[in-house]
Every structure is written in C-alpha cells, then in structure tokens.
Amino acid sequence: MRPATAAGWIVLGVVLVGFPLALRDPYYQQLGALVLLGAISASAWNLIGGYAGQVSVGHAVFFGAGAYMPLLFYNLWGWSPLLGLPAGIAVSVVIAFFIGVPTFRLAGHYFSMATIAVAELIRILVGNWDFLGASIGLMGPATPRGWWDLVFRSTVPYYYIFLAVLAVLLALTAVMERSRFGYYLSAIRAGERAARSLGVPVGRYKLYALMVSAAFTAVAGSLYAMKFGFIDPNSGLGILVSVNMVLMAALGGAGRLLGPLLGAAILVPLQITTNSLFGGGGTGLTYILYGGIIMLIARFEPGGLLELWDRIHARGRRRALAAEPERHAA
C-alpha cells in the first residue's frame, strides 16, 4: 500500500469513528447512522450488481427478509431481535438460490426481471398475510428488557454497530477483490462468454456472489428493524428500497470498494433535505430527482463518481508529466 493510500484510509477511519463524537447534535448523529446503514445495504448489493455485473432491481426482498424475521420472532416468542438475524439471513439465501439457479443460465436481463418479479410477488403476499402483520406491519420491543434487545435511546450505539458491520463487510470485500473469487467475478462482468471459455464456472460463481450479497442485505434489513423497531411491506419490501441500493452504489461507483459509501454519503443527506424542503409531497419530487440522476449516470458516467475522479486524476498526472519531460527522462 502506498503511503498516500494508507494515510487516506487512516483519515477515513478517524472521520467515521469520530463523527458522532465531534457532532453531538442528535440530528447529525441520526444522519450519520442512516448513511452507514445505506452504505451497508448498497455495499451488499455491490457484490452481485457491481463486482459480478448482474444488476438486481429487487434486493428489497432480501432486505425485507432480514427486517421481518427478528420482529416476527419477537412477536411470536418474545425473543431478542438478535436471534432472528440468522433466520433472516437463511431465508434470504434460500430466496437467492431460487432466483439465481434458473436465471443465471440465461442472459443478464432475465435476472433483473426475475428479481423485480420475485420482490413484488413477496411484497404482495406479505401485505396480505396476517401472520406477518399484513399491510400494518410488525413492531419490535418498545422498552428494552436488557441490552440484548438492542433498543437504545441514543443513536450513537446504533452508529457504532452499523460502522462495525460496514467495516467487516468492506474488509471482506477487499479480501475478495484480491482472491480467486474476485477475479472470477470481474472476468464474468467483463464478458461472460470469454470467462466461460477460460474455464470460469460462471453460473456457480454468480450464484455464490448473489447468496453472499443476499446474506449481507438481510443483515442490513435486520439492523434497520432493530433501529426503527417497526417494519411494513413498503419500508421493508417496496421497490424504492431496491432503488436506493442500486442508486447509491451506481452513483459512487458500482464494483468499487468505497463506491456505495460515497453514494450513501451524498444521497442520504440529499433525500432528507428534499423531504424536509418539499414537505409531505417530497417523496414524489425526491424520486423524480433520483430518476433523473440515474438516467444521467447511465448516459454519461456509468462508472460512477469514483471513475470520474480517477479520470480527472489521471489527466492531471499526464499533464504534469508532459510539463516536465526532462526530469522524467533523466
């Protein structure tokens, strides 16, 4: 690692750890926690959508599974939400399997369409199923019985839990980038037929990537449910939940380690500001804006902001080289 890169990581770490200590206003602490939560789900999406290039537009189904299970277990047996988390992961991975196995044999668009269809199918089923609270949803513990209920009055504990999960996810992603798994995925993204001809087990590795991605998206859903103590079909399974993940990753840079975090750091404050600016009708305008941003990214900068930054950076370096040819020649 170059010294500049190492310094960059240290600065990022200090900023993220120190953020809620420096800004004691609960508003900013809440904002920080939401950015981290968005970054977790978008980073999870990034594994399949970015690194493997298989664009899911129905990741809400994994998020929802992760969010419903802890609250369901609490409502049925009074268990700690923590115990529902593994169940949420398991349900997500099973759903991922059933989406992935048939569609990964086919062209990429089948996968995108299947994800949105399955997400809608499950949203409608859950919305009509009294066992899962139907359209009203499920509530978590209102007052904590102990630390294991993970109900805190302050946002700060949530902030650090989210930060820890994000750190683990990004560390795993960084390891994956340099492993055989990561190289297989980038080969698949660059050209499936070529990857297959070089002996990459394409279908199998896409399925693995989807299952890992689904598992971490479920974790994000569980964290959401623990923080807000409430989930309904729209907040857990709605199409806009999926949109948020895709947009954050694509804006920052899909298939880049820090792309989703950058995207979340831009979009979450933007969303909160527009919602408070436009009041009740804000969601409509927010998503008009989102739609516009998505089209602009697709049209002009599909690599996201990080790639744009790289290009500007590289151009600057080339210009610097051109300006002092003799020194480099010597």
Place this chain on the structure above:
Amino acid sequence: MIFLQVIAGGLLIGAVYALFSAGLTLVWGMMNVINFAHGEFVMLGMYVAFWAYTLMHAGPAGFSALAAVLLFMLGVFVYLLLIRHVMRGPMLAQILSTFGLLLFLRYAAYWAFSANFVTLPEGLFGPSLNVGGILLSAPKLVGGVVALLLTLGIHLLLTRTAVGSQILAVAEDRQAAMLMGIRPDRMQALAWGLAGASAGIAGALIATFFPISPTVGESLALIAFVVVTLGGFGSVPGAMLAGLIVGLIESLSAYYFGPVYQDVFVYGLFVLILWVRPHGLLGKA
C-alpha cells in the same frame, strides 16, 4: 355461465396485454434492451386519454389516436436521447437508464396528477352486451377486439411490408443490414416509436374500464415481462398467445382466490417459466 363470462373477460383483457407486450418484445428483439419503463408508457397513455376526454371532449377513437401519436414521439425521443447511447455500454448502464426513466415518469405523474385515482365515465361505448347469457362490458369488448386487431397489425407490418423487413433485418444482423443500405438507427428509433404507440393505445383502451393512477404502470410492466417471457423474447405472435393466456390465468385466479392474488399467480407463472421453459412458448432456444 359465470365461468364462461370469467373466461371471456380474461381473454379480452389478455388481448390488451398482448398489444403493449408486443411493443416490449419488438424492442427486445431489435436490440436486447429491456424497457423497464414500458408500464409507465401505458400509464401515460391512460392519462392522455383522460385529459383529452376531460379537456377536449375527445371520443374514444380520438383519444386513442392522440395517445398513439404522443407516445410514439416519446418512444423516439427516449431512443435518441438515452437508449442509443447506452445500448452498447455495460449492462448496468442499460438497466439503469430505463429504470431511471421508470422512476422519473412515475413520480412526475404522481407529482403532476396526484396519487388519486381518476376514471373515464362508464358507457363511452354504450351499454353492456348480452351474448347468449354472457354479459360483456362494452369497453372491454371494444378494447379487446381493437387490441387484438392492432397486435395482428404489428405482426403483419413486420412480416409483410418493406419497412417491417428492414426492421427485422436490423434485428437479425445490424452490420449486414447496414451493408444493404438500411440505416439501423432509423429502424431502431422506429421500433421504439412503435413500442411507445402500442403502449399508448393500450393505455387509452385500458383507461375506458380501469381506474387511472400514477402507480398503475408497476403491475402492468410486470405483466408485460411475464407475457414477453412466456411468449418468447422477440416474438410478436408469441406475445399475442401469451397475452391471452396471462389474461385468462389472471381472470380465473381472481375468480377462484380473490382479486388480491391475481398478481401472485401471474408472477408465480413467471418464476415457473424461468425454471421450466425459459425461452418461452414460441421463442428460439
């Protein structure tokens, strides 16, 4: 008798599904791009019908034609400004572009027309018909028959006319078509225009018997995906057959299990096709 009525109703609505799905399958067949915003095109067609009726007292023929023309233009614009630039890029860009368009159109409609349902008055086509004991609502009957004829028309346009041959030539091999003096860009813009027009007319037809709202495109787009997949990607006759089947399934499941579950059956069918016969009924394997 109720059973026959459910079947007739399903086939009629299925014909309308076939019409807008034909547009989607045409675009896919041309350039392997899925238009996630296709359902929003249908939604816009519905609003064109509503406003043309409300503001200008246009009749069904008038507002259907207007919806076709406006949505044809929208389709061409979308192709020229957006799709042309992303179709050879990474798949992320292709999917993002029409997905962004979906959000943009849906929430622009939400913002402009509010979330409330609006409806065209009943009886635009006169009273319901009683055919041998089966009660058929006039709008559904007209809508179904017109949609079926138009879908057939798209098929004939593609297979029997010079323009259709040029479109199919570009779909088959862009390079070779260019060498034959066909301009692929024009043909692809035309395909997007036709897709828009088919969605626009279908929307105007649906608006005569279905409540209009900004989010109506969501379930319609998914229905179009199911129809296109079941029929086989790129196949207009396949879309026609599959549209009728999907209409039937929807109508029967609504009758036996309740209207809430009709979408569940249709999306379930989609997942089933992917497992069992991913290239559809009439598609090439």
